[in-house]
Amino acid sequence: MADPRFFDNVGPFSHPRIAELTGGKPARACERSIADVAALDSAGPDHLSYCEGVKFRSALERTKAGAVLVSPALESSVPATAIAIICDQPSLAFAKVATAMYPDACLIWPRKKPPVHRIAPSARVGEGTVIAPDVFIGEDVEIGDDSVIGPGVVLGRGVKIGRKALLGPHVTISHALIGDRCIVQSGSRIGQDGFGYVSSASGHFKIPQLGRVILQDDVEVGANATIDRGALSDTVVGEGTKIDNLVHIGHNNRIGRRVIILAQSGFSGSCEFGDFAVIGGQVGVADHLKIGAGTYVASKSGVTRSLEAGKVYGGYPARPIEQWRREVGTLARLTKSRSKNERDNGKE
């Protein structure tokens, strides 16, 4: 499922090869080879997927994957169309297959010797577009008309940049599709590896990040921000969304249109943000949450649960802002009266 413009798949892999990589035991023999890796809900008959944890059981039951790495407890939920491959830690087994199939997934700069072109001969640059010196433009990159690409910008292979885009100095973009009129200020990093590991007693095994970043039209990104690409799906920023300096957007987040994200906020991963949401500065958002359309999250909030549309939240854990304000007031009053009591009782 990884976009071949960005990733080289060295598969397909035979089932014996999968078994060798994972130590997993296939429930039955199979001639069909595995062409790719994918999530349960997007996998097809040529794909290997995995399921770890009973909360994903229903996704497992519906998967169209040709093979699934599962723990023994989930074997009975694997559909008849899929081969169950039984293993102790399916996420680790899956990461090992993905790593073997995409051995260079984490490279931004290609592991090959010169000749090196600053601008790859296969790149297409639109009319009226200005490219500053020291810019690197990888193979098959496309840039629309009337854009300005600042000095030192690095565009990895296959990246698309729309029309009238502005990329400030030292911006790095890989594995990404960038819309028209997008502005990315100096030093922002788009499309690098998300932070994904499978942990065990022997350490943290890196999960290849095989998704992309998509910035729709009119998105603006401040200076020194970071937007990681997806793991198996994409990180998406909707049309007209504005992102301030030093913001971190982790992998697989899907941000709606015309969202405002103030400086130094960070989103861990796999969240959905509705259109016109406003996220204050230094906000943190835990993973796999839904933030409703038009929701306003006050600065420095820590969001640990999904938030309803059109409401205002604050505090950590984030709660309706009136509740948070009342709680702040309650604590101040209780403390004052306690202090008074202690003074009245002659205590410090």
Added chain:
Amino acid sequence: MADPRFFDNVGPFSHPRIAELTGGKPARACERSIADVAALDSAGPDHLSYCEGVKFRSALERTKAGAVLVSPALESSVPATAIAIICDQPSLAFAKVATAMYPDACLIWPRKKPPVHRIAPSARVGEGTVIAPDVFIGEDVEIGDDSVIGPGVVLGRGVKIGRKALLGPHVTISHALIGDRCIVQSGSRIGQDGFGYVSSASGHFKIPQLGRVILQDDVEVGANATIDRGALSDTVVGEGTKIDNLVHIGHNNRIGRRVIILAQSGFSGSCEFGDFAVIGGQVGVADHLKIGAGTYVASKSGVTRSLEAGKVYGGYPARPIEQWRREVGTLARLTKSRSKNERDNGKE
């Protein structure tokens, strides 16, 4: 009012042109053209300003602007020396005029074709100053004696750098005046667009950022920090102030002398910080506040109100630190006694 060393004004604009750009209705005819845009308190007779919200009424009454964009409710407060131009959303109308007058305000790298000089012929570099390779120095830049400019540094047109300054690798500076003996560590970004938009149902309209950044002498900036330039005024950092890594300083902040700002703190905009203030790490400061001289703000505080000089604050919202500590203690004690009661009553 925008500094012509950094910005190209394509005005002046006639009143009919202003009307066309804004849809605003001038209260009376006027021959005089508009040479520039400016804030109410700094505008002169050739300038267009705007007023949105009754809290700025007194500034409106005192303005020397030649024309002012106002909502109908404020028309009566426009001084006789100014033409009132009535419109629904004066801030949006103003942003549209500013954008038309400064169409390239958000460009760091010029939108023109080669010949490209790494060091513009009009730039002046002091004696004993070392310039690493791959440095870009724009038109009319001046660098004092005995400075060191690291590899990949980008200095936008008109930037001034003092004597004995050190700029680390990949530093980007535009629209800025940097004093003597300043140190900017690797990857910091100074002078890019502040985060300013006028929002409406159709999205967020970018407000051209027409101010500058001024770092006085002996300022130090850590690695990967961001200091945005002002919107209509300047962002100023006073002499001897030290700024740690990954700090964000939004537009229009005015920071005093010898202030300490620890890592990852962020200031939203238009605040004033007195001399010798100390701001801990990961502090957030809301906009339009005053932080007194010598004030100490504990790490991770969220400052939502102005703070008195010489005091110590902590918590979110930031309050006198003793109060915050007592409140933390109160909550712990109340929780402990509640738990004890529940245990005594046989409840979990």
Added chain:
Amino acid sequence: MADPRFFDNVGPFSHPRIAELTGGKPARACERSIADVAALDSAGPDHLSYCEGVKFRSALERTKAGAVLVSPALESSVPATAIAIICDQPSLAFAKVATAMYPDACLIWPRKKPPVHRIAPSARVGEGTVIAPDVFIGEDVEIGDDSVIGPGVVLGRGVKIGRKALLGPHVTISHALIGDRCIVQSGSRIGQDGFGYVSSASGHFKIPQLGRVILQDDVEVGANATIDRGALSDTVVGEGTKIDNLVHIGHNNRIGRRVIILAQSGFSGSCEFGDFAVIGGQVGVADHLKIGAGTYVASKSGVTRSLEAGKVYGGYPARPIEQWRREVGTLARLTKSRSKNERDNGKE
């Protein structure tokens, strides 16, 4: 004690020179010159150290330094093997000597004129290693086999990079030793000055940062992170530790093996983190603390005290997470019942 691969020592200094630099008064005459500066616990007979504050008295009593800058109150604790040099602010006096002895300690790019080599002739690059264009490799740098160095990377003099390492675009590394298979994503900064000043009424005097950064094998660092080098000792990141985007690691931190540090967390300095600790996102850690092995710190926590091994903490100040959760619940309940009382009493 500063590593001569990274720092040029212009000493030794005679005692009269020390007296001139510091205004300090030696307790007795001494012929022996001072070859270096060092912390009390690592200084030898040729070294100058300092002691400020009675809490360091026992370290002072045990020091093997040849000379120690001390305040009058501590003179009696200086061992017989050391010359006491009495001064008002020993830390400032020490910083002045260190600055004089290492005048170029804060330079990443050498203060010398061309010829400039992109890759210094004395650098050694391993077989199979790919170096992108516009990379700067300082004197005596060593890079192992099969590494990939992205465009614009700057490696300061003496830096060592292991085998199979990946450095993304624009990474800056100085004063550092980087292990095998380390990955550093785009724009991260490793080895720049820590944030160290001696403050007085006349401002903040910069303390030369004379330590290093050591990343052991299999460390990964996200995008736009910052890891400062040590002041007199080293900043160390243990084998297999994974660091997310925009993390700040201040000087002298010692981080164990296989630690996980999520995005935007910051460590002020001189802390120790045990193996397999997990630090959530946007966590702050004050200085000189110990975080036990396997400890889990929830996102957005503020750690102000050392934390026991193997436990889970949350909140600010960080406390056992169950306690923090109960406290959050207590406050919500008290506020609800107060609101109910007020409603029952007919008040808003």
